[in-house]
Amino acid sequence: MTSTPTLAALTAAAFLIAAPAFAQTAAEQTPGTDTAPETAPAAEAAPAPPPPPEFVREAFGDWETRCNPEKTNCFMYQLARDNTDNPVAEVSIVALPDAAEAFAGATGVTPLGTLLTEGLVVQVDSGQGRRYDYSFCNRSGCFARFGMEEGFVNNLKRGAVARMQILSVGAPDRPVVLEVSLTGFTAAFESLPPAPAQ
Numbered sequence: 456m457t458s459t460p461t462l463a464a465l466t467a468a469a470f471l472i473a474a475p476a477f478a479q480t481a482a483e484q485t486p487g488t489d490t491a492p493e494t495a496p497a498a499e500a501a502p503a504p505p506p507p508p509e510f511v512r513e514a515f516g517d518w519e520t521r522c523n524p525e526k527t528n529c530f531m532y533q534l535a536r537d538n539t540d541n542p543v544a545e546v547s548i549v550a551l552p553d554a555a556e557a558f559a560g561a562t563g564v565t566p567l568g569t570l571l572t573e574g575l576v577v578q579v580d581s582g583q584g585r586r587y588d589y590s591f592c593n594r595s596g597c598f599a600r601f602g603m604e605e606g607f608v609n610n611l612k613r614g615a616v617a618r619m620q621i622l623s624v625g626a627p628d629r630p631v632v633l634e635v636s637l638t639g640f641t642a643a644f645e646s647l648p649p650a651p652a653q
Contacts, residue, residue, distance in 0.1 A: 509521045509522060509523055510522060510524070512526070512529060513643075513646065514639075515639035515640075515642040515643035515646065516636070516638035516639020516640070516642070516643075517533055517636035517637075517638045517639055518531050518532065518533050518636075518638075518639045518640060518643035519531070519532045519533070519643075520532070520643055520646055520647065526648075528549075529549075529647055529648055530547050530548060530549045530647070531546075531547065531548040531549075531640075531643045531644060531647065532545070532546070532547050533545075533546050533635055533636070534546075535563075535619055535633035535634065535635045536633060536634065537631060537632075537633055538632075538634075543565070543566065543631070543633050544563055544564055544565045544566070544596075544619060544621070544633055545562075545563070545564040545596075546561065546562070546563055546564075546619075546635055547561070547562045547564075548560070548561045548562075548603075548644065548647075549561075549647065550644070550647040550648065550649045551602070551649065552649050553649070555602070556602060557602025557603055557604060558602075558603060558604050558605040558607075558608050559602070559603045559608050559644070560600070560601070560602055560603070561600070561601055561602075561603055562598060562599070562600045563575050563577075563587070563598070563599045563619060564595065564596040564597070564598055564599075565589075565596055565597050565599070565619075565621050566596055566597070567592060567594075567596060567597065568623050568624050568625065569589070569592075569596075569597045569621050569622070569623060569624070570621075570622040570623060570624050570627050571589045571592070571597060573586075573621075573622045573627075574586040574587055574588050574589065574599065575587045575588075575589065575599040575619060575620070575621060576619070576620040576621075577617060577618070577619055577620075578617065578618045578620070579607075579610045579611055579614040579616075579617050579637075580614045580615055580616060582610065582614075584618075584620065585607075587599045587601040588601075608644065611637055611640055611644075612637075612640055612641040612644065614637045614640075615636075615637055615638075616634050616635065616636060616637055617634075617635040617637055618632050618633065618634055618635070619632070619633040619634075619635060620632050620633075621633070
């Protein structure tokens, strides 16, 4: 899977929008019961505007901080690589407002074909692995979005490497372990402005 600025921007923006609840529900559209008169021209839906471009604000070790042009939404970003150094997944982290239920929010984006039922497992160094459910998939990949308490963020600050374990549908008996370097994590996290309160 290749990284795109649009994907990273959408990842961070999705978390900022849902920061207090840490849940995303898709609104179901129901077809209307009224129909336009036959003589009325069909209304064309306006295309959605593209997300604003993001830029890399600063690099801290193996982490980047990225922001929208107004610098109102900023997040940490890193590609997670497999044991042959191929980029496989993306990790984005945002600081959350004081009123939020968690201290920080994270999003892991894994390739299509990920076995969703087993979740995304995250382990810091030799610590206990934590399992997080996937929220949704689209053409870009499968998204696991979760909140992190302050203690877990502190573990990341003290750690050397975080490991993300995913399973593929084609080979569920062979876990794929991706390494996320924690070099620069503390400086990158502390440089983040808190997300605006919703």
